[in-house]
Amino acid sequence: MKVSGNVFKFGDNIDTDVIIPARYLTSADPDHLRQHCMEDIDKSFKDRVKPGDIIVAGKNFGCGSSREHAPVAIKASGVSLVIASDFARIFYRNSINVGLPILECPEACGKISEGDVIEADFDTGVITDKTTGESFQANAFPEFIKKIMASGGLVGYTESELKD
Amino acid sequence: MPMTMTQKILADHAGLDSVAPGDLIEAKLDYVLGNDVTTPPAIKVFEKLGVKDVFDKDRVLMIQDHFTPNKDIKSAELNKTMRCFAREHQITHYYELGRKEMGIEHVILPDNGIVLPGDLVIGADSHTCTYGALGSFSTGVGSTDLACAMARGVTWFKVPDAIKINLTGHLNKFVTGKDLILYIIGKIGVDGALYKSLEFAGEGIKSLSMDGRLTVCNMAIECGAKNGIFPVDEITLQYISKTNPERFSAKDFKVYTADEDAEYSQVIDIDLADVPLTVALPHLPSNTRNASDCTDMKIDQVVIGSCTNGRLEDIATAVDIFKGHKVNENVRCIVIPGSQKVYRQALDNGWLQILDDAGCVISTPTCGPCLGGHMGVLAKGERCVSTTNRNFVGRMGDVESEVILSGVPVAASSAILGRVGTPDEL
Numbered sequence: 001m002k003v004s005g006n007v008f009k010f011g012d013n014i015d016t017d018v019i020i021p022a023r024y025l026t027s028a029d030p031d032h033l034r035q036h037c038m039e040d041i042d043k044s045f046k047d048r049v050k051p052g053d054i055i056v057a058g059k060n061f062g063c064g065s066s067r068e069h070a071p072v073a074i075k076a077s078g079v080s081l082v083i084a085s086d087f088a089r090i091f092y093r094n095s096i097n098v099g100l101p102i103l104e105c106p107e108a109c110g111k112i113s114e115g116d117v118i119e120a121d122f123d124t125g126v127i128t129d130k131t132t133g134e135s136f137q138a139n140a141f142p143e144f145i146k147k148i149m150a151s152g153g154l155v156g157y158t159e160s161e162l163k164d
Numbered sequence: 165m166p167m168t169m170t171q172k173i174l175a176d177h178a179g180l181d182s183v184a185p186g187d188l189i190e191a192k193l194d195y196v197l198g199n200d201v202t203t204p205p206a207i208k209v210f211e212k213l214g215v216k217d218v219f220d221k222d223r224v225l226m227i228q229d230h231f232t233p234n235k236d237i238k239s240a241e242l243n244k245t246m247r248c249f250a251r252e253h254q255i256t257h258y259y260e261l262g263r264k265e266m267g268i269e270h271v272i273l274p275d276n277g278i279v280l281p282g283d284l285v286i287g288a289d290s291h292t293c294t295y296g297a298l299g300s301f302s303t304g305v306g307s308t309d310l311a312c313a314m315a316r317g318v319t320w321f322k323v324p325d326a327i328k329i330n331l332t333g334h335l336n337k338f339v340t341g342k343d344l345i346l347y348i349i350g351k352i353g354v355d356g357a358l359y360k361s362l363e364f365a366g367e368g369i370k371s372l373s374m375d376g377r378l379t380v381c382n383m384a385i386e387c388g389a390k391n392g393i394f395p396v397d398e399i400t401l402q403y404i405s406k407t408n409p410e411r412f413s414a415k416d417f418k419v420y421t422a423d424e425d426a427e428y429s430q431v432i433d434i435d436l437a438d439v440p441l442t443v444a445l446p447h448l449p450s451n452t453r454n455a456s457d458c459t460d461m462k463i464d465q466v467v468i469g470s471c472t473n474g475r476l477e478d479i480a481t482a483v484d485i486f487k488g489h490k491v492n493e494n495v496r497c498i499v500i501p502g503s504q505k506v507y508r509q510a511l512d513n514g515w516l517q518i519l520d521d522a523g524c525v526i527s528t529p530t531c532g533p534c535l536g537g538h539m540g541v542l543a544k545g546e547r548c549v550s551t552t553n554r555n556f557v558g559r560m561g562d563v564e565s566e567v568i569l570s571g572v573p574v575a576a577s578s579a580i581l582g583r584v585g586t587p588d589e590l
Contacts, residue, residue, distance in 0.1 A: 022537055068288075088358070090305060097306060155209055155308060155311075159213055159214075
């Protein structure tokens with residue numbers, strides 16, 4: 001599976017409090033969360049982001065709270081992929097569980113710029129910056145995550161386990 | 165193959181003789197918990213799964229603490245969803261406000277004798293890592309993981325590598341577990357232990373009280389760790405003999421010890437006497453300084469409480485410092501006992517009167533201001549010294565407000581001085 005879109009670039013340690021501030025956690029409705037996504041770090045994000053766009057960030061993306069509302073807010077914004085040097089572990093897990101694609105690739109994060117158009121292939125882990133022509137190799141999803149993804153996230157996976 | 169404490173607990177709960185870092189395992193869970201923010205979305209997923217009952221009504225815990233007493237209609241609706249589910253499924257550990265068992269999740273689970281050494285716990289709250297202080301494995305997850313765990317009582321884990329924190333010596337006067345964990349986060353950074361366990365060892369642990377250890381493990385997540393864990397010693401055993409005398413007498417808990425030759429990706433030696441009174445300046449918990457180097461920073465508010473520092477020892481420490489002093493005229497100081505039990509003990513001990521005399525406001529147990537929910541949200545440009553766990557942009561209110569993290573002695577002293585300060589200045 002491939003995705004492509006415009007890049008929104010962020011720095012290191014983008015925490016869940018700026019992805020979706022706690023004051024908006026009184027509802028878990030994706031459409032409500034979308035309207036406040038990244039609000040405390042980039043007020044205009046919600047108006048500028050278009051379906052398919054890609055977030056590229058630095059180290060430790062999604063650090064902080066366990067709120068699943070964070071990957072849900074990003075996914076509901078139409079973002080097709082988040083690439084970071086690495087992710088905080090709860091965010092990593094939550095993203096897989098809710099079906100927000102993520103890739104770890106420090107090299108891509110260092111070289112891709114805001115506004116570039118990039119393409120990523122989840123099966124091979126290849127990221128191509130169409131603006132500069134450069135390519136990067138991220139680790140493709142490990143098999144067990146592909147299995148969860150193939151079941152439509154953790155819910156589908158658990159449903160099939162419960163049937164056994 | 166030699167294993168760390170964490171690896172042994174995971175192996176045992178997965179029914180395996182041994183595990184190695186990187187192994188993917190499915191493990192049985194002793195407890196699964198959520199709060200009023202994370203449980204309602206989990207209930208939605210749970211219902212979608214079409215499961216009739218939770219795997220064990222005594223082992224699925226639902227704790228109201230984030231936006232309670234409810235701050236607005238939406239948070240009341242969230243809480244109602246959880247309350248109705250808890251009643252319908254006869255969840256044993258769901259407590260109403262004001263009841264003697266209620267309080268902030270990570271304060272009450274150890275203190276009510278629910279979590280014991282050797283347990284494996286997941287919770288839809290990042291600070292679930294707190295219980296490692298008791299020699300258990302606990303870690304935070306999201307709502308979907310919570311829902312599936314509520315249904316099956318199992319979840320998958322990737323077995324973590326570990327960093328060994330070798331402690332020697334004794335903490336200096338007024339220096340607490342909070343200063344130690346801030347000091348560690350300052351050393352290794354907010355991603356310094358990403359995906360790893362922080363395993364504490366060494367004779368220095370003897371000088372850390374159980375409340376201090378709970379604070380240390382609580383903030384393991386702030387350097388990215390999967391969990392923090394302390395070996396079980398006399399202090400642990402004494403603690404659980406009080407919190408759960410029945411299971412203690414019946415020896416109904418399991419003590420795990422790391423193998424002598426267990427492998428660690430890194431070993432950090434810390435002489436506790438070197439740990440200063442520490443603060444973390446905005447906007448990362450790793451942005452640490454000696455508190456005594458920040459005494460020019462004026463403040464508007466102090467918060468003493470939270471799952472990090474709302475335990476009995478914390479309130480006792482605050483009371484000792486406030487005795488005979490007044491909160492500075494430019495500061496409001498909010499003290500939040502972490503549980504009804506802590507609140508009641510503070511009341512019975514006459515501590516609330518001392519805090520009230522000093523000019524503190526005393527709140528019912530809640531996470532409230534820590535996450536900018538309610539009960540002490542900051543305005544633009546305001547600065548707060550707080551015993552909570554995060555100082556990210558906008559964490560406690562306006563994006564242009566500031567949170568400085570500290571232990572209780574620095575927070576209480578700062579409230580009196582009207583600026584960042586230390587007890588020896590009083």
